[in-house]
Amino acid sequence: MLCPGPRPRNAAATRTAILDAARERFAAESYDDVGMRDIARDVGVDAALISRYFGSKDDLFVAALDSCGDGSALMSGEKADFGRRVAHEIVFEPKKAEKLKGMSIMLRSIGSAKAAEMVQSSCTQRFFGPLEDWLSGPDATVRARLLAGFIMGMSVSRELGGGTFNIEPAECEKMRDRLAPILQSLIDG
Amino acid sequence: MLCPGPRPRNAAATRTAILDAARERFAAESYDDVGMRDIARDVGVDAALISRYFGSKDDLFVAALDSCGDGSALMSGEKADFGRRVAHEIVFEPKKAEKLKGMSIMLRSIGSAKAAEMVQSSCTQRFFGPLEDWLSGPDATVRARLLAGFIMGMSVSRELGGGTFNIEPAECEKMRDRLAPILQSLIDG
DNA sequence: GACGCTTGTCAACAGGCGTTGACAAAGCCA
DNA sequence: TGGCTTTGTCAACGCCTGTTGACAAGCGTC
Structure with a gap:
C-alpha cells in the first residue's frame, strides 16, 4: 500500500492518511504498544510530522477514536x-x-x-x-x-x-x- | 503497611511479598503500566532484587498469574x-x-x-x-x-x-x- | 574473630519513547 | 527569477524502562 517515491505534498491527504493508520493501529494494538514511529512508517512519513499535525500522541488517540463514528x-x-x-x-x-x-x-x-x-x-x-x-x-x-x-x-x-x-x-x-x-x-x- | 527500618533478611518472605505486590499491581494496571520500580516500592525493596529473584518482568508476570489459582x-x-x-x-x-x-x-x-x-x-x-x-x-x-x-x-x-x-x-x-x-x-x- | 554465603542496595547502562527545533525541498506569487 | 510559505525530513534531546555488575551489610560456621 506504501508506494515508493517521495510523498506528494498534500497536507490534507497526509493528515487523513495518518489518522487512518492510527485508527487501524490503535484498533489492533494497545495504546502503549503503538508507537508514533510505527504509525509514521505505515504512512511513509516521519514521526515528527505526526506531532506537528496532531500535537501529541494523546491528541492523536482521541482523534482516532472520534473518527470511528458512533455505533x-x-x-x-x-x-x-x-x-x-x-x-x-x-x-x-x-x-x-x-x-x-x-x-x-x-x-x-x-x-x-x-x-x-x-x-x-x-x-x-x-x-x-x-x-x-x-x-x-x-x-x-x-x-x-x-x-x-x-x-x-x-x-x-x-x-x-x-x-x-x-x-x-x-x-x-x-x-x-x-x-x-x-x-x-x-x-x- | 510498609514499616520503616531495614527489611529483615528473609529471602522467602521477601519473595512472596514481591509476588503478592506484583499480583496486586498487575490486577489493577496493565502490563505496560506496571513498572518494576513500582512493585519494588510497594514491597520496600530495590527493583534490582526482583530481577534477581524472578529473572525478568515477563517471568514475574507469569509467576503472578500462576499464583492466582484456578477459578x-x-x-x-x-x-x-x-x-x-x-x-x-x-x-x-x-x-x-x-x-x-x-x-x-x-x-x-x-x-x-x-x-x-x-x-x-x-x-x-x-x-x-x-x-x-x-x-x-x-x-x-x-x-x-x-x-x-x-x-x-x-x-x-x-x-x-x-x-x-x-x-x-x-x-x-x-x-x-x-x-x-x-x-x-x-x-x- | 575471620571466613564465606546470603540478602539487599546502588549506580549505571543500553534501548526505546514522545517530542522539539533546525534544516531542506517544493510550490506559489509577484 | 527571487522571496515566502508550506510540507516534510533529520538529528538530537530528555525521560523512562528493564536489567546488570559491583559493592555493602547481615548472619551462620569453623
Whole structure:
C-alpha cells in the first residue's frame, strides 16, 4: 500500500492518511504498544510530522477514536434479526463484528490507565448512548449495557483464545445458537 | 503497611511479598503500566532484587498469574443460586466478583500483545477448563465460554464507565435482575 | 574473630519513547 | 527569477524502562 517515491505534498491527504493508520493501529494494538514511529512508517512519513499535525500522541488517540463514528453500523438492519445476525458475526466473522472500530480501540486500551481515561468520556456519548436510544422500550439503559458488555466480553473471550475461540466448528455453531436468543431477548425488551 | 527500618533478611518472605505486590499491581494496571520500580516500592525493596529473584518482568508476570489459582472461588457455592449470586456481585460488589484475581490480570493485559501471549497459554488451563468441568452437561465448552465472556464483558463495561456502571441505583437492581436468569440459564444447561 | 554465603542496595547502562527545533525541498506569487 | 510559505525530513534531546555488575551489610560456621 506504501508506494515508493517521495510523498506528494498534500497536507490534507497526509493528515487523513495518518489518522487512518492510527485508527487501524490503535484498533489492533494497545495504546502503549503503538508507537508514533510505527504509525509514521505505515504512512511513509516521519514521526515528527505526526506531532506537528496532531500535537501529541494523546491528541492523536482521541482523534482516532472520534473518527470511528458512533455505533450505527451495529444498529443497522432489522431488529427482529439482530440476535442471529450479531451472534453469527461474533462467532464466525469477528472482523465484521467489529464494524465499530471504536469498540476494538476501547478493548485494546481498556487496560492502560491513561488510554482508559480518554476512552471513558467518549464511550458513553458515542456508544452506550446511541445504543440506548436505538433500543428504546423499558430499561433501555440497562439492556444497552448488558448488550454492549456481552458483545465486548465475547471479543475478550476470543482474544484469550489467541484470536479464535479455539473450539470445534460444531461447537461454534452451538455457541452461535445459544448466543443469538440471549442477545435477541435484550433487543426485544 | 510498609514499616520503616531495614527489611529483615528473609529471602522467602521477601519473595512472596514481591509476588503478592506484583499480583496486586498487575490486577489493577496493565502490563505496560506496571513498572518494576513500582512493585519494588510497594514491597520496600530495590527493583534490582526482583530481577534477581524472578529473572525478568515477563517471568514475574507469569509467576503472578500462576499464583492466582484456578477459578474455584467462582465455582464455590450452590449451582442453583449461581445466577443471582454472581449477578449481584458483578453489579454491586465488583471487588468480590473478581475473586479470581487472574481474571483481572487477564482483562488488564489483554490489550498488550506480549502480555496477551503469556496469558493465553494459562487461560484455557486455569480458567476455561475448570469452569467447563464444573458445568458438565451438554455443550459445557460453549456454555463455559459464554459464561466467562459475559462476566468479563460486564467488567469491561464497568471499566468503561470509569469504575462504576454509572447508572442509577434503581437501574442497578434492574441490571442484576436481568443478568441473573441469563447466567443461570447457562449454568442449568 | 575471620571466613564465606546470603540478602539487599546502588549506580549505571543500553534501548526505546514522545517530542522539539533546525534544516531542506517544493510550490506559489509577484 | 527571487522571496515566502508550506510540507516534510533529520538529528538530537530528555525521560523512562528493564536489567546488570559491583559493592555493602547481615548472619551462620569453623
